[in-house]
Amino acid sequence: MIRVAVVGAKGRMGASVVQAVNDADDMQLSHTIDHGQDPAQINSDNTDVAVEFTVPSASLSNVLTLIAQGVDVVVGTTGWDEDKLEQVRQALANAPRADQSVFIAPNFAISAVLADHFAAQAAKYFESVEVVELHHPDKIDAPSGTAIHTAQAIAASRREAGFGPMPDGTVTDGGSRGQVVDGVHVHAVRLRGLNAHEEILLGNAGEQLVIRADSFDRGSFMQGVLLAVRKLRDGGYPGLNVGLDTFLDL
């Protein structure tokens, strides 16, 4: 059994992690820590892997504490910049255990990470590629960070394959062609009832390839969180690792 601690256990994501750990046959909860509780209760004697899902203002401090306690950490909190990442790297260099790991992911939905990866691979073989992302209407930014990342990955693949600009005979447009990210048109739909969805369309004469990732609810992150927990427990990822594709055999 993998002993898992959850930091931020009463937050929306943290509570989902607690439930996912309880539901997993190969895991058991060691600690649940929330606001006002000391994460230093977690240590390498009572816990194998800690999952940290709090807020950007608290996350770095929590992670540094957990590193000092000799515990591997899976981090789902957002808001990491290079300065913060460097502090994590230095802490890991001085960690109690030689092969200690921290894993940070901007997106734990396996479908989204695979869609992004496949889109970049496929982009080398299609004349046209566009990205449509669809989210609930309360989202503040458009397009999503994920869609921008996908568009940039597509653009990089096209450059590598020696493609020039995509065919586009549009002469008259009042804005319907969307935002151009690194040469790739990105469209954002906002619709009540949706959660987070991304569709990549790739076209050649006579054929189309469509890759679509649907995240219907928070549960979509849990497979990725559990995968990360298992991989850190199995070992082989010393130091700081970023991005769920670290663990995908592609």
Add this chain to the structure above:
Amino acid sequence: MIRVAVVGAKGRMGASVVQAVNDADDMQLSHTIDHGQDPAQINSDNTDVAVEFTVPSASLSNVLTLIAQGVDVVVGTTGWDEDKLEQVRQALANAPRADQSVFIAPNFAISAVLADHFAAQAAKYFESVEVVELHHPDKIDAPSGTAIHTAQAIAASRREAGFGPMPDGTVTDGGSRGQVVDGVHVHAVRLRGLNAHEEILLGNAGEQLVIRADSFDRGSFMQGVLLAVRKLRDGGYPGLNVGLDTFLDL
């Protein structure tokens, strides 16, 4: 057997009509007329319905000639304005037969006409509605005239239902949210391999309705053309009729 004449028989659309008439069990070709040939060869003795698919500069003259010959006309040529339509109405008022018909349609694809109609009906029951149209990259205008028409029909339905603006919390956007037509966001994708496609997405809390029309090639217009020929032959549509929904029992 319905005797059908085709005017513009060597054009791309006209040639498809010739083939569709030949393939139809209940029709036979009476005349095929092209550039340099006189449409006045067609008359009420040899033809029941003429199908006119030429160019905007020739179409009005052809239609007036056919009206004078006592023939019902199905018109697929584009470029009609109110002045031209009025000339057709006056010619019909003085036509040889009392119940003579002219039918003009901007779009003969039944799937597109139905999608437009259903979207307007459904729009009364959903908090959010957006339109995505997808075409081949050689198309000059964006969004398509069909998508603009659909958006306007959706907006009219929402007003009738007493809806205010759709929910949209977007704060930061670089153009990905598309063109706003009468309050409805419209997105245009251009992709090699596609022909003409429209998708209407409607959302409420917890649910989505998607209506999609795909026109894969010119063949998509032929069911609509044959339907119009049959309906004019059956009678009951004296005068000028515009739009394929005239014949759909909805």
Add this chain to the structure above:
Amino acid sequence: MIRVAVVGAKGRMGASVVQAVNDADDMQLSHTIDHGQDPAQINSDNTDVAVEFTVPSASLSNVLTLIAQGVDVVVGTTGWDEDKLEQVRQALANAPRADQSVFIAPNFAISAVLADHFAAQAAKYFESVEVVELHHPDKIDAPSGTAIHTAQAIAASRREAGFGPMPDGTVTDGGSRGQVVDGVHVHAVRLRGLNAHEEILLGNAGEQLVIRADSFDRGSFMQGVLLAVRKLRDGGYPGLNVGLDTFLDL
């Protein structure tokens, strides 16, 4: 303000109704009744419309009580047969108020009801029609009752339009062509992550129309429940009414 009572308020559906009523600007909760509590607390002095979401074994008794109390009733519980419906009709014939209403719906998701309706209308104009329903893998029956209903409505439309069998050159098949319901092929997909979805595909030469309804969660029923409550309050539906399309202006 419409005064709404909820019977079965602690059940999964009932609890969602309680929340939806609390969230609606034009409604207020009058009573919440659950197992062991007497629905006769609800009467025409304190309540305009009662929503009944319990279990088949309790529903008829609850509805008869509410009718006797002079209250209009929206019923979401399943399991109604002709014998039970007849008891409701007789109770309504002797109800305290002359124009008293009971409304029963097998499906409150507006998207599903519209998809079914549109599919039947469109089926008169397409050579081929097939139905694909997709659900979570814990569903016991395949295909869904909704998909069977849609297939039957499509078949009825085709008969009315004079269509013969659909084109199908399949010679060799090991079962992949699905279940044939009244001449319409129905396919059932079971996939973890999905909830309840139905897609109707209609095809002619060169064109396709796709109508898809997605129910992502229980929230998908609430728009339909609130619509029914408002319609019963507005009046004009005396007696027993079945099916959400009663209230849709199509």
Add this chain to the structure above:
Amino acid sequence: MIRVAVVGAKGRMGASVVQAVNDADDMQLSHTIDHGQDPAQINSDNTDVAVEFTVPSASLSNVLTLIAQGVDVVVGTTGWDEDKLEQVRQALANAPRADQSVFIAPNFAISAVLADHFAAQAAKYFESVEVVELHHPDKIDAPSGTAIHTAQAIAASRREAGFGPMPDGTVTDGGSRGQVVDGVHVHAVRLRGLNAHEEILLGNAGEQLVIRADSFDRGSFMQGVLLAVRKLRDGGYPGLNVGLDTFLDL
């Protein structure tokens, strides 16, 4: 310029290849050979790569002739079995040039080959996977050979990942759940207007990944044919190569 000969130049596929070669900036036609003409006109002095699209009864003989002439061959004709492939291997072992190549592909649509490949990769990370293939109604076999291949590749990935059977609580079914290929449910839709399409649906709690390949017409094979011609000309593929993924950098 790559000098390309086409054997079977008047067949439907061959004629498309002739046009695609004429349209390609880096290729020129050297010979077009059809029924009754001797493929031995093609040799290493006048041609770099021959494309063979004929019929199963003629293909082996053509390919052996072209090998003896010292020409690399791209073969699109179907109907190859191990005995025929072995004859090709032996001919190549005695070919005039040491690094001579023959390339045979069951499917030249890049979108279909990528969809198959991505589905197999992704299948290691999802609890549920099903395959839906959609074709025109004149297709004789159901499901398609491509769908069977995809299902088998998914099944192999799942075994490798240690997955047991997929979750499926279906108790009552009249055939709607499709054909089970190696544990994977495969559904076949037949619809007028469609050509050849495949959709793979993968689901976990809260998320879905959909991969869809659309082949709208014969043109969908041409990108794959031209890719193969260029790769054989560039060299590095001596001997017999089967399957378009040979040339895809995945």
